[in-house]
Amino acid sequence: MEPIRVLHVLSALAKNGAESRIMDIYRNINREKIQFDFAVHTTKQCDFDNEVKSMGARIYSFPKFKIFNYLQYYKEWEQFFKEHTEIQIIHIHVTNLAAVILNAAQKSSVPVRITHSRNSNQSGFVQKVFLALTRNIIFRKSTQMLAVSKEAGEYVFGKKAMEAGIVRILRNAIDARKYTFNAELRKKIRAELEVKDNLVVGHIGRFVEQKNHKFVLDIFKKLQKIKPHAVLILVGIGEKQPQMREYAEDIGVGKSVIFMGSRNDVPMLLQAFDVLLFPSLFEGLPGVVLEAQAAGLPCVISDTITKEVAITDLVKYMSLSEAPKIWAVAVVKQATIPRINTIKNFVECGFNIHAIANEYVKMYMKYIVSN
Structure with missing residues (x-):
């Protein structure tokens, strides 16, 4: 049986916080059941590129999203999903991009669409405004919403969503x-x-x-x-x-x-x-x-x-x-x-990498069965 392939959307496979934590999961996950691929927003060689390729991942490069290139960026994703109908799960870690990608993914009938909040704020004013304007789209078109902490969940999805229990907290973990x-x-x-x-x-x-x-x-x-x-x-x-x-x-x-x-x-x-x-x-x-x-x-x-x-x-x-x-x-x-x-x-405290990696496997398998 072929493993379920999960497409993770990141800025780059560099040694940043979110990317390092995803790599910790990837190194410890059962790759006979779950295989990761990566959509990045750079054409440069990055820190983890060679490692993920050696583990069986595929890397897809997308142009950087600048808001003014919204239509071009959306079409890139639309074309990607047409060419890659095998994608069953998309896991978005860059919440500023989520609304655009979710629109294209839903239109292309990608069954599992995950938005994962990894920060409790942002630096750029434009990014903050764009997130505020697109929050409702993220909320409606994600089939699952995740956050690394209560604060991160509240920032992207809102306090009501957290209180209602519709956002799952999936903590970072390390070895x-x-x-x-x-x-x-x-x-x-x-x-x-x-x-x-x-x-x-x-x-x-x-x-x-x-x-x-x-x-x-x-x-x-x-x-x-x-x-x-x-x-x-x-x-x-x-x-x-x-x-x-x-x-x-x-x-x-x-x-x-x-x-x-x-x-x-x-x-x-x-x-x-x-x-x-x-x-x-x-x-x-x-x-x-x-x-x-x-x-x-x-x-x-x-x-x-x-x-x-x-x-x-x-x-x-x-x-x-x-x-x-x-x-x-x-x-x-x-x-x-x-x-x-x-x-x-x-x-x-549940921050053990092996336990969290198993949680990821269970989560992805459950989503595929339910969808």
């Missing part, structure tokens, strides 16, 4: 065993980074407005008044990276900030950190905070982030209205918490 704290490994990685015994503050995320890197640097400047030899490690790439490099130099912390770019060894880097600093403007259910907790790493994060992500006592929430100096004091204090093994927490 926590990959991140388990190892004291010897920590020594090795810190030696390679040449950070000695200094306080190491880490942040992992794309250089975009949402991740609030300017505030990260402002906090670190104040933190260096308490810990003059502290080091800040920033992992990730993005449009604001050059601007943040310049800002770090302007405020006098450039020599203490390590811009590491895109990395394949995040589990290793988390071993070397003393604390994760994560003051995002908004998030859905940030995987990096789960990864940090899996590594037994203390975290200081913004209170705009869902409380659902705090599955251990390692997470401290702070208001973005607090001054950088107050954040700096909290970061230094949080970094003194001893590292612990948190595997039990992940199993008990």
Whole structure:
């Protein structure tokens, strides 16, 4: 029996939050029953392209949606569905595109149409307006609505939909065993980074407005008044990276900030950190905070982030209205918490990757049977 093929719609197969979490599922799902394909909005080679192809996935490239090219974009999808009648399930993770794709999918009689909310807000004004205008279409033409958290569900589908129970919360999950704290490994990685015994503050995320890197640097400047030899490690790439490099130099912390770019060894880097600093403007259910907790790493994060992500006592929430100096004091204090093994927490709280991967299989199989 051929596996059921599920088409996941993403911006790109890059090492971003949503994409990384989908890859975690793909690596652990039963591919004899369920096979993933990917629709992306780039023609560039991306981080996960070769890996997904080696696992049997097909990648389809679409033009970027700019609102003014609505008709062209819609026709691309309409033509795609005509050529790919084997598509039975489409799983959309980019909610700004959902209404257009859902219209084409419904017209082409794609039986299972899933819209998955992965964030609790957006940065762009135009994107916010477009989502508001198309929310009713998403609501009517999705056969299933999913969200990674209550806040993410409310943002896209509305509070009434969440209260009515018609949106299913399907949490992000990670393979926590990959991140388990190892004291010897920590020594090795810190030696390679040449950070000695200094306080190491880490942040992992794309250089975009949402991740609030300017505030990260402002906090670190104040933190260096308490810990003059502290080091800040920033992992990730993005449009604001050059601007943040310049800002770090302007405020006098450039020599203490390590811009590491895109990395394949995040589990290793988390071993070397003393604390994760994560003051995002908004998030859905940030995987990096789960990864940090899996590594037994203390975290200081913004209170705009869902409380659902705090599955251990390692997470401290702070208001973005607090001054950088107050954040700096909290970061230094949080970094003194001893590292612990948190595997039990992940199993008990349902964030185990194997359990969630099985939930995906059951969900897709159920949708096919019911449709």
